[in-house]
Amino acid sequence: MQDKTSSLRETFKELIGRVNSSEEIEKLRVEFLGKKGHIASLMSQLKTVPNEEKKAFGQSVNELKQKIEQQLAEAHEKIVKLEEQRQINAAEDYDVSLPMNIEMGSYHPITVIQREVEEIFRTMGFTIEDFSEIVDDYNCFEAVNIPKYHPARDMQDTYYLDNGQLLKTHTSAAQNSIMRKYGAPLRAVFPGRCFRNESTDACHENTFFQMEGIMIDEDISISNLIYFMKTMLSEVFGQDVTVRLRPGFFPFVEPGFELDIQCLICGGEGCPSCKNSGWLELCPCGMIHPNVLKYGGIDSEKYTGFAFGLGLTRLAMMKYGVKDIRVFNSGNLKALSQFIGK
Amino acid sequence: MFVSMNWINEYVDLSGLDTEELIHRFTLSTAEVEDIYYKGKDIERVVAGQIVSIENHPNSKKLHLLKVDVGNDILDIVCGAPNVRLGMVVPVALAGGRVCAGEIKTATVAGYESNGMCCSEMELGISDDHSGLMEITDDVKLGTDICELYPIRDVVFEVDNKSLTNRPDLWGHYGIAREFSAITKRPLKPIKTDDGDYSAGDEIPVEIRSDLVYRYSALRINSIKKTVSPVAMRIRLFYCGMRGINLLADLTNYIMLEMGQPMHAFDGKKVDSIAVGTPSENGKFVTLDGTERDVDENTLLIYNNDEPVAVAGIMGGLDSEIVGDTDSVVLESANFDGVSVRKTSSRLGLRTDASMRYEKIIDPEMTVTAIRRFVKLLKDIEPNCEISSRLSDKYVKKYPERELKFNKKYVDRYTGIDISNERIVETLEALGFGVKLENDEFTVKVPSWRATKDVTIKADIIEEITRIYGYDNFEIKTTKSPLKPVRAEKVKSEDALIKDLLVNKFNLHEVHSYIWCDGKKYKRLGIEVEENCRILNIPTPENGTLRNSMIPTLLTVAYENKSFAPSFGVFECGRVADGYLENGYCDERRRLGIVLFDKTVGEKELYFKALNMLKFIFRDIKHSDAVFSKVKEVRHAYQHPKNTAEISYEGKKIGELFTLHPMNNQKLDKNAAVVCAEIDLDNFFAIKVSDVEYTEPSKFPAIDYDLSLVLSDSHKYDDIRTAWESLKIPELTGAKVVDLFEQNGNKSIAVRLSFSSQDRTLAMEEIQSHIDKVLEKLNKIGISLKQ
Secondary structure, three states: OHHHHHHHHHHHHHHHOOOOOHHHHHHHHHHHHOOOOHHHHHHHOHHHOOHHHHHHHHHHHHHHHHHHHHHHHHHHHHHHHHHHHHHHHHOOOOOOOOOOOOOOOEOOHHHHHHHHHHHHHHHOOOEEOOOOOEEOHHHHOHHHOOOOOOHHHHHOOOOEEOOOOEEOOOHHHHHHHHHHHHOOOEEEEEEEEEEOOOOOEOOEOOEEEEEEEEEEEOOOOHHHHHHHHHHHHHHHHOOOOOEEEEEOOOOOEEEEEEEEEEOOOOOOOOOHHHOOOOEEEEEEEEEEOHHHHHHOOOOOOOOEEEEEEEEHHHHHHHHHOOOOHHHHHOOOHHHHOOOOOO | OEEEHHHHHHHOOOOOOOHHHHHHHHHHHOOOEEEEEEEOOOOEEEEEEEEEEEEEOOOOOOOEEEEEEOOOOEEEEEEOOOOOOOOOEEEEEEEEEEEOOEEOOOEEEOOEEEOEEEOOOHHHOOOOOOOOOOOOOOOOOOOOEHHHHOOOOEEEEEEOHHHHOOOHHHOOHHHHHHHHHHHHOOOOOOOOOOOOOOOOOOEOOEEEOOOOEEEEEEEEEEOOOOOOOOHHHHHHHHHOOOOOOOHHHHHHHHHHHHHOOOEEEEEOOOOOOEEEEOOOOOEEEEEOOOOEEEEOOOOOEEEEOOEEEEEOOOEEEOOOOOOOOOOOEEEEEEEEOHHHHHHHHHHHOOOOHHHHHHHOOOOOOHHHHHHHHHHHHHHHHOOOOEEOOEOEEEEOOOOOOOEEEEEHHHHHHHHOOOOOHHHHHHHHHHOOOEEEEEOOEEEEEOOHHHOOOOOOOHHHHHHHHHHHHOHHHOOOOOOOOOOOOOOOOHHHHHHHHHHHHHHHHOOOEEOOOOOEOOHHHHHHOOOOOOOOOEEOOOOOHHHOEEOOOOHHHHHHHHHHOOOOOOEEEEEEEEEEEEEEOOOOOEEEEEEEEEEEEEOOOOHHHHHHHHHHHHHHHHHHHHOOOOEEEEOOOOOOOOEEEEEEEEEEEOOEEEEEEEEEOHHHHHHHOOOOEEEEEEEEHHHHHHOOOOOOOOOOOOOOOOEEEEEEEEEOOOOOHHHHHHHHHOOOOOOEEEEEEEEEEEEOOEEEEEEEEEEOOOOOOOOHHHHHHHHHHHHHHHHHOOOEEOO
16 A cells, blocks of 8 residues: 555656646646545545554555645745746836826915925914005004104105005014004014015016014013024024124114125125125014004013014025016916925 | 215224224124225325426327426326426326326337326326316425325225115214224214304394204305315215315315215305295296206295295205305305105205205204314315304204113113123213213213104114124023914915915916006906006006906916916915905905916816816815806906806805806917816805714615706706705715716706615615605606606
8 A cells, every 4th residue: 555655656746847837736636635536545545454554554645645735835836936927027117217297286486485484483483474465554654663754665665555555565564463463472473475666677576575573572682583583594594594683774673683694605705696795684673663562552661572574585586596586476387387396 | 875984084093903894893883884995096106296398299289298307207208188287296107107097107109208197187086087187286295106195095985875864973974983983992083173253243144934944054254265175175075976066065065974964055145144934836946956946835945035045955056056256155054854855855856965964864953063164174275264244043943852761671681681881881972872870770861963863762772782782792592482382373274275285186386476457468368457446656557456356367377378388277376456345445355366278178178177176175175065156247357158157155255267258268369278266265264164074884785876867958957956955865875977968959967866874774665765756856847867
C-alpha cells in the first residue's frame, strides 16, 4: 500500500511541475483531492489494510494529502503572480507629463491679501468689521477730528454726492461707529474700499482698499503701538521686519507717525524700490486723538489707544510685484485669473 | 521747502557734527526730508579777476580777447559775454578748475589760446542769470577764491511741505534751527533786530474793517538808494527756491524764509494810508504778476485811500509794486485769518509763498519783530536809510495763551517707557515751552508760535517729548490687555463661503470694478445709465451716476474679456446705491453680481447651470432652499422680459436670475449665451441658517413609483409638485425628475416618487391609493398620465 502512496506522490510531482494556468491547477486538485480523487480512493482502501499498518498508512496518506494541498496552493500563488505580472507588463504606461486642462476660478488679489491680514489680526484678538462706502460728512471728517475748513479736507480730494453724502476717503470713517458699537476696551480692524477724486495712472487709483485697525484700553502706549506694528508686519511679510517711526501729521491721532519698514529687497542698503533710502513708508499710525475717543463715547482720561492704516492695495502690489495699480479694478482676466487659491 | 544749513548755522552752532546725520535725525524727529543738495560742490579754483585789457577778436563779432589780472598772473582769455568792460571784476575759472558745466581747460578758441573762463552767475550755480558775466562790485583782493568771498558752498535740504502742514513755526529757517537746537542740545541764538523806538514822525493810518485780520503792523522807510541786494543774500534766496528781484522785495522774501512771516513792500510814494477789509461788491484787481483777477465780497483786500493795493496775505497789486526809481517803502507785516487766505487763494487759483504760510495759521506775535529784523538788515546794507513814520501796530485779535497741566504718570502711560523729568523739562524748554515742575506735576506754557492751533491739548505735549527723545530709543513692549477669543463674524464667514464656492466649485473669477456707472462702456452694450444718486464733482460727468446694480459693470467686464476664453464666469461682491432711503441717504446695499459668458453651450443650459449654482449656494450656506419665480415686469431694460426670475426667501426678495434682452445680448456677443444673477447680500446674510434636519433612515425598504406625465406649455414643475405636496402624504419621502422631453410639441416629464415608512413595509395597494389621489389632483389641472 505504501507503494501506491509513493507512486501517487511521484505522479503528482510530475503533473504539478507542468501546470500553466489556474484552470489546470483546479483540474489537478479535483483529480487528487476531489471526492472521487486519488486521495479519497486511497483512503477508501484503509479498511483493507491490516490493523497494525492502519496507523502508518493513514499517516502517510494524510501527509501526502497535506503535501498536495500545499503544493497546489504554492503553484496557484505562482500562477497568480505570473498573471499579475503579465497584466502589469501589458498595461499602458501613462504619460504624467501631459498637460491637464484644469479649469480653475480665481480670487481677486485684494481678497487674498485681505484674508491673510484679517487672519493675522484675528489671532491677535481683533474683531473684523465692515463699513459702508457711502458715508456722511460727520463720520468721514467731523468725528475723526477734521472740522470744516481743515486743510486735511483738501489733502483728500473727496467725491461729494448730490444728497450731501460722500464716498469715504479713508477707512477712518468707520472709527466712530465702531467705538460706539463696542465701547472700550476694543480691538478691531476694518478693511474697506476708499475713494479719492484724483486722476489715475500706474501709481494712482481713485478707488483702492485700506485696512484700518484700532486698539483701545487702559494704558495703551506708544511702546505697545510699535510692538503691534512690528509683530503684525512681520507676520504679513513672513519675516522679521525692522520698523521705525517718524512724526507724521494726521488729525485723528496725536502723536501721529509715519511708519517705515526697512526695505525687504535690499535690507536697508538702498535700492531702486526704496529710492535708495533703505526704508519704505508703509503705514500711517498714531495714538488716537482724545477728541476722537470723546466723539466715540469713550472716556479719554481713562482710555488710550492706537490706530493705524494699511494700504491693502499697496500691499498687494508689493507682494505680487504688480506694477500698474489700475490692474486691480480693470476686470482684466488675463491678469486677475492668475490669483488662484486663497 | 528748502532749508540752507549755512542759514541754520547762523542760529545754532552745529560745527563738528555730521551734516547728513543731522538731517537724518531731523527726519526722525521733525519732518520728512525728501532730498539733500550739495551746493557749490562743483565750483573749484574760481577766483576774482579784473579785466585789464579788451581787444576785439579779428574773426568774430561776439568774441573778445581779454587780459585778466588774477592777482598772481595776467591771463589771456577769449570771452563771448556781451557785458565785458575794462576794469570789471569778474569770477574767473582757472585752467584745471571746475564750474557747474564741468572742468575748465586751456583751449584754443577761434584760433586764440584761452587760459580760463570768465563766469556768469548761472555757471557758478548761484542764479539762473546767464545774460552776461557776473560783476563783483564788492571790494575784493584779486585772486581770492570765489567760495571764500561768497557762501557758494552750502548743504540745502528739501522738506516735504505736506509734513509741515501742522507746524506753522517751521515755515522759516529760525523755526527749523530751533528743532536742530533741541535735537543737538546746542543753544539757539536770538534773531538780531533793530532796537529803535520808531516813535518819530506821523503814523501811517491803519484801519481794520474786517474780523479776518488779527494784526497789522506797518512802517515807512525813506532814502533807500541801493536797489540791488548783496550777493550772499541773493545766493541764499536762490538756494531756497526764490530769485533776486530788487533790494526791498528780496528783503521781504528773506525775512519770510527766515522767520516765516510774509511781508509786503508797497511803494512809499504810492501808499500813504492803509485799510483792510472786504469789498462791498464784486470787482477786478490786477495783481503784480500782471493778471486781472475777480475779487468778491469774501476776498480780503488791502486798500490805500479806498483803492485796493493788495489781496491780503496772497499777492500785492501791480500799481503799488516797488519799481526801480523809488527810494521809499511802506512795509506791511501782518497776520490774517488762515482759513480765509486759503479759501481766497484756492478761489483765485493763486497759491503763493505768503499764502502757503498764512494757511498754516502763523503766530501774530511775529509781525513787529519781523519789521525790526527788516530794519536791521536794511541798515546793514543802507546805513543812511531813514525811518520816517511811527510804527503802526493794530493788534485786534489775539490767540489765547495756553497753559497745559499734566503729570509724569500721564507721560509714562502714554509712552509706555520711563522718560525722566529732567529730560522732559530740557526738551520742552529747548522747544520754547515755559515749564514749571513740582512733585511730578508739570505746568507748561505753550510758546506763541505753537499756540495758534498746533499745541492745544496735553497729548500734543507727548509728541514734543517723544519725537525729540527719539522713537528709535523706545523699548518695544506688548500690552497688558487681557486676550479674548474672537469668532469670525457671520457676515464675514458667509461672504468668504460664497467666494469659496464660486471660485472653487464653479470656477468663476472674482473681479473688482467701480461704484459708478461707466457711461461710455454701458453705451457700447446698449445699456442706459438709470437715474440714481450722482457724484457732483467727478471729472468725467458720464461716469457720475452711482450704480444701482452690479450687473451692467460685470457685463462690460465680460465684453472686455471676450477673447479670454470661450466660456468663463465673473463675479463681484461689491456695493450699489439702490436709490434713497427715507432720510435722503443712499440705500447702500452689499450685492453679489454674477455673469456667465459661454460660446460652447446654449443659453438654456447656461441658465440652468446658473440656477443650479444659486440653489447650491443657498443649500450649502443656509441649509434651505430659495424660491425662484418669474417676474411679471422687469426692472431694468437690459433684462429679458420672459426669463427674468426673482429669487426670494420667506417672501423677501433676495435677488434675480436673468438672461439679457436680445438687443443687449446681440451687442455683447451674438454668438455667446449670457446669464446674469444678482444677490442682495444684506438680505442674504440676514437669513437664519437652518438647522440640519436629521431623519433616521427607515429600516423598511423604500418603494419607487414612476409617473410619466403629459404637460401643456403653460405647466410648470411647481404645479405638479403642489399636486402631491398638498396631499401631505407622510409616506411620500421624495420626488425626483428622471426625464424631461418634448415630442411633437408635447412636453412630458417622468417623475419618480419614493414611498417609505418608519414602522412597516408598505403594501402596494397602499401606495397605489396614494398615487390615485395624486393623479386625481393632477387631472384637475389638466395633467394626465402618458398613454
